[in-house]
Amino acid sequence: MSKRCGYAAIVGRPNVGKSTLLNTILGQKISITSRKPQTTRHQILGIHTVGKAQTIYVDTPGLHANSKQALNRYMNRAASAVLEDVSAIVFVVDSLLWTEGDEFVLEKLAKSNVPIIVAVNKVDKITDKNKLLPHLKSLAEKLPNFHDIIPISAKTGANVTELQTRVAQLLPEAEQFIFSEDEITANNERLLAAEIIREKIMRSLGQELPYSTAVELETFNMVGEILHVYASIWVERSGQKAIIIGKKGEMLKKIGTQARLDLEKLFEQKVFLQLWVKIRSGWSDDERALRSLGYE
Ligand SMILES: Nc1nc2c(ncn2[C@@H]2O[C@H](COP(=O)(O)OP(=O)(O)OP(=O)(O)O)[C@@H](O)[C@H]2O)c(=O)[nH]1
Ligand SMILES: [Mg+2]
Structure with a gap:
């Protein structure tokens, strides 16, 4: 057959x-x-x-x-x-x-x-x-x-x-499969990594905020044995930035820890994760901003 x-x-x-x-x-x-x-x-x-x-x-x-x-x-x-x-x-x-x-x-x-x-x-x-x-x-x-x-x-x-x-x-x-039998996804690793970070934001924060959030990977490379991931979390207003960072940075720390654990599972290796929160007003309704954040 x-x-x-x-x-x-x-x-x-x-x-x-x-x-x-x-x-x-x-x-x-x-x-x-x-x-x-x-x-x-x-x-x-x-x-x-x-x-x-x-x-x-x-x-x-x-x-x-x-x-x-x-x-x-x-x-x-x-x-x-x-x-x-x-x-x-x-x-x-x-x-x-x-x-x-x-x-x-x-x-x-x-x-x-x-x-x-x-x-x-x-x-x-x-x-x-x-x-x-x-x-x-x-x-x-x-x-x-x-x-x-x-x-x-x-x-x-x-x-x-x-x-x-x-x-x-x-x-x-x-006649042939399109992908080799051991492949599990065709998305690039950078996109999957950014999405994992966004998942932790979706899960950690209240109703409205996650929809005003995007994640942009700045760095994704090996340093020795460790995968270094640096990402910016984009929000639309300064109040949102304060919420994501949380009291004494606790919320951002929690998001970072959860994301790092998932990244380590997905890529089967040690990960060093660094997150920044940045403001870019109106990014979610701005075609150019969206493209630069990988939505194309
Ligand atoms: N009880 C139950 N909950 C489920 C089941 N499948 C998914 N869920 C829950 O439903 C919620 C939404 O699941 P997602 O897989 O994110 O749904 P989705 O359709 O991909 O959502 P969007 O990406 O927003 O379109 C999560 O809380 C899941 O845990 C199921 O079979 N049973
Ligand atoms: Mg879904």
């Missing part, structure tokens, strides 16, 4: 568990996650090779109707752009919910000819399991053109292997 190889997009509204799903599939944390919506800002590529199939998953920013700011437009573009160029789409929804946000994603997907698998995620949250089957049925009626509807839990891993198998069946036959 010949090999199969191709791309599969993971899409959905914000916060449904797309990035958690990618990490569970890979068995390794590549894509950042948090309780807050709009955590992912870039396309994150995770390569999953099992036996004769290689699936290259593309995790995407949550699609959402708000396109006021340049950053939001960038995120929606990053998510929409992938829909044309994949062999399969995994449309992630949250347990028994069906919201306007899901409807918005559905409208985008309606324009695509790619087979779509709906992953009903977070089934571990459903206390009354009797509600699942009728919900799956009603989704099947709402989405008659969809290839498959599979209940999963990205958190516990329930049914995730089944999902992977069905995705792999949709990939085209290929």
Whole structure:
């Protein structure tokens, strides 16, 4: 039997568990996650090779109707752009919910000819399991053109292997894999490192602030045996800078320690991390500033 190889997009509204799903599939944390919506800002590529199939998953920013700011437009573009160029789409929804946000994603997907698998995620949250089957049925009626509807839990891993198998069946036959079998991501290390730092900010700070934050890597290189990472955290106002630094620098220290531990895990080596907080007002609505921060 010949090999199969191709791309599969993971899409959905914000916060449904797309990035958690990618990490569970890979068995390794590549894509950042948090309780807050709009955590992912870039396309994150995770390569999953099992036996004769290689699936290259593309995790995407949550699609959402708000396109006021340049950053939001960038995120929606990053998510929409992938829909044309994949062999399969995994449309992630949250347990028994069906919201306007899901409807918005559905409208985008309606324009695509790619087979779509709906992953009903977070089934571990459903206390009354009797509600699942009728919900799956009603989704099947709402989405008659969809290839498959599979209940999963990205958190516990329930049914995730089944999902992977069905995705792999949709990939085209290929003579060769695109990536070597031991590769796990195609994103560059600098981007992944910056994202890990941003994850710690997303997780450590209150509601509004994380959305006004970007991370820019200044230095990423080996000094002897140690990987040196120097990064700037950009915020929009001086009050935000004070919050990120915290009392006596405690917040920044906490963010730095957590990020360093994750960086050491990801790169499997000792890391020296240095963070600065800088102010650049209006960066999130400024196309040029966005490009210089790696959003292109
Ligand atoms: N109970 C439960 N929680 C989950 C599951 N999958 C993800 N979560 C949680 O849902 C929240 C959002 O997860 P993410 O993976 O960051 O969601 P996302 O869809 O990538 O979000 P954006 O990048 O913002 O679009 C996190 O708090 C996860 O821990 C699941 O299967 N069960
Ligand atoms: Mg995400």
